[in-house]
Structures are given as C-alpha cells and as structure tokens.
Amino acid sequence: MVTTQRITYEKAMPGTESRVNLPAHIGRGDVKFMGLSSGIQVKLSDFTLNVATRFDYTDFPPAFGFAFFLHGSAELFINGGKKTDIVPPGLNATYHFQEQTVRDIYGPQRISRLVLMIEPREFQALLGETWENMLATLRHLPPSRLFLDRLTPDMRSGLMQLINCPYEGKAHEFFLESKILELMVYKLDQLNAGKSRPDKRLAMKAENIDKARHAGQLLAQHLEAPPSISELAGQAEMSQSGLYRSFKAVYGVTPFDYLKHKRMETAQRLLDQNEMTVTQAACAVGYTSLSHFGKAFRAHTGYSPKQYLQRMGRKGR
Numbered sequence: 001m002v003t004t005q006r007i008t009y010e011k012a013m014p015g016t017e018s019r020v021n022l023p024a025h026i027g028r029g030d031v032k033f034m035g036l037s038s039g040i041q042v043k044l045s046d047f048t049l050n051v052a053t054r055f056d057y058t059d060f061p062p063a064f065g066f067a068f069f070l071h072g073s074a075e076l077f078i079n080g081g082k083k084t085d086i087v088p089p090g091l092n093a094t095y096h097f098q099e100q101t102v103r104d105i106y107g108p109q110r111i112s113r114l115v116l117m118i119e120p121r122e123f124q125a126l127l128g129e130t131w132e133n134m135l136a137t138l139r140h141l142p143p144s145r146l147f148l149d150r151l152t153p154d155m156r157s158g159l160m161q162l163i164n165c166p167y168e169g170k171a172h173e174f175f176l177e178s179k180i181l182e183l184m185v186y187k188l189d190q191l192n193a194g195k196s197r198p199d200k201r202l203a204m205k206a207e208n209i210d211k212a213r214h215a216g217q218l219l220a221q222h223l224e225a226p227p228s229i230s231e232l233a234g235q236a237e238m239s240q241s242g243l244y245r246s247f248k249a250v251y252g253v254t255p256f257d258y259l260k261h262k263r264m265e266t267a268q269r270l271l272d273q274n275e276m277t278v279t280q281a282a283c284a285v286g287y288t289s290l291s292h293f294g295k296a297f298r299a300h301t302g303y304s305p306k307q308y309l310q311r312m313g314r315k316g317r
Contacts, residue, residue, distance in 0.1 A: 002052045002105065007031065009059045012041060015173055022047050029111075031055075036177050039122030040184070043115040046163055052251075055104045060097050063117040064138060066187050067093040068151060070159045072111035073249045075209070076146065077103040086209055086249045092155060092187060093146040096138070107251035108261060112163055116180065137191050149190060158183050211236045212246040219259045223266055224286045226259055263287070264300035271308060278305040 007020055012035030020031045029047025036042065041063070073088045087093065097117065124131045151159075158179050167175050215236040219226050227235065232255060233243040247255050263285040270281045279290060282305075287293035298304050303311065 002054050004054045004056060006056045006058070009033070009057055011035065011061070022049075026051060026053055027108075034176065036180060038126055038177070038181065039118055040126075040180060041117040042176075042180060043117070044162070045111055045113045045115075048110045049106055049108050052105070052107050055106070057102045057104075060102055060117070061119055063097045063119045064123055065093075065095045065097055066116040066184070067095070067146075068114045068155060068159055068183065069093070070112040070114075070151075070156070070163070072106060072109045072113070073251075074111070074113065075105040075250065086246075087146065087148065088249050090151050091148050092151050092190075093148050094138070094187070094191065095146050107253065107258075109251075109253060112159070114159060114162065114183070116184065134188065134191070152186060152190065155183060155186050158186070208238070208242070208246045209250060211238050212243070212250040215243060215247055215255065216251060216258060219255060220262050223259070223263050224284060226286065229255060260296060261300070264296055267293070267297060268301060268308075271305070272312070278309070281305075 003026055005022070005026060010018065010033065012018060012033050014035045014037040017032055017034045019033075022029055022031075027047055027049035029045075031047070032042070032044045034042040034044070069087055069089050069091050071089050073086060075086050118126065127134055162176065162179050162183075165172060165175055165179075215232050215238075218232060218235060226232075229240055229243070233240045236243055238246065244254065247258070251258050253261070267281045267285045270276045270284060271278070276284065278293075282288075282290055282293040285293075287296075294304050297308070301308055
C-alpha cells in the first residue's frame, strides 16, 4: 500500500523559505522550498520514510528542472507521462516541466534530493548571451522523460555541503545561493561539454519495474514461508542479480530488508489489534526464534515486544 502526500507548490520570493514537515506516520524530515535572487527556485528534500509514499506536487509553472539525487531511489512521473523513470542515487537529471503536476514515489528509505527550477524568462536573464547555445542543447531533451547523467565528485561535494550547512541567518542565505549557483555551473558545464548523453541503461525499463513490484507482492503475501531469492527470481522471470538491482531501485532496499520490514510491520499490527501473543505474532510472520524476533522488533519499533505491550497497558505474553 502506498501513502499519498500532496504538496502545493508556491513560488518563493528571493530570500524566503517555506517548509513542509512530514506527518509522523509517514516518516521524519521535511521538504524545503526556497527562492534565490537569481530566479532559481529550490526544492530540497531530506527525509526518511517509514512507508512507501507517493508525493503529488501541484501548481508547478512551466520551467526547466535540474535534479541531483544523493540518497534514495525514486520513481518519477514527469509532465503527466505514463512512462516512469526509476532513478537510483548518484545521478543528476535535466528535464522540462510542461504540466502543473509532478509525481514522485519512494519506498521506505532515506531521501536526499535537490531540485532546481527556473522559468524560461528568468533562465534567459541568468545565462545572458549563452542562452541560445544552451537552449539548443535543452531542445534535445526527451519529451516527458528525464535526461540522466552521473553526479560528478564536485556535484556530490556541493550537495553534501548544502545539506549539512552550518550557517544561519544571512550567512546561510549567502552560502545557499553560492552553492546552488556552483552546482548550476557544474551541470551546465556537463551539458555544454557534450558529456551528457541520454543513457537508457541509467533508468529502468517499465517491464523490470513491474517484475520487481510483483516480487515485492510475493514476499508480502508469504511472510511465514517466503520464497528463496532463486525462487523469487524465477517467479519474477528475472536473473538473481537483475532482481536484486531492480528490487533495490524500486523499493530502496534489498529483498531481505523489505521482507524484514514487512514482517515487523505485520507483527506490530497484530499486537496492536490484541489478537495474538508475542509468540503467536512471531510465528505468524515466519520467526521460529523469539530471540531473533525480539531483536528485529526492537530495531523496527525501538522497543522489545514486552515493552511495546506494556506501553499499551498489556502484560507481555
């Protein structure tokens, strides 16, 4: 099941910032929208999700977009396209917002992602005499798709400094703008140098997305006795290595970690509903060792099963 989080985009005035904090049941962290004097609009996402979540961003103006993916995999729908791109971390993307709605889907994972948006008129003013040359490059963007390339070491360093900025007040504003412009220079240089090429291998085929989702459904349906990796790959009609890569790209975690998360999620729900003892809940999700179950449950909730029941006013059983 995928939770939906809707966020309405509002253009930020230069020097201003707005923040959307995630509801506690979805995860922790936030999405910041900032405006720069250069006309660049900044969307900085840095959060950790507990559940698979779809973000629907509405009211975007037509604009060019430059995205940098530091942590986490994302499934992106651009310009209302039915085709999706699964983008793993370590890439950057160029695209053109032509519609008002953009949709992102993430699995339970940490997401660190920066998106720079700039409307054509402001982009032209920023680039000056180099606008025509850059526009010729941008005209080759695939329609409704991402133009992907890899993060350079300079880009990665700049992103880390942005996310871990130690400054406040005006110093923060100056630092932010200088680093954003620095990232733009790196990206435009990458485009101008002809190093950026649409590489289909960087994004996943829709067929592999469906197969990875099918594998996830099989694991969720057989928590007590899940298929082995070789069996799961066979049922998904993929090689084991192909399944591993595709699964991690779609869900952000390995099949094993996904299974463990689903088991703990189900066990927690069973205990919440007061339907089973700890032993019964452990068996229901495939654990034969109460010790192993207790360690996994504590890692998932922060409490041992006994402590968890006591917090709900029940005796540990």
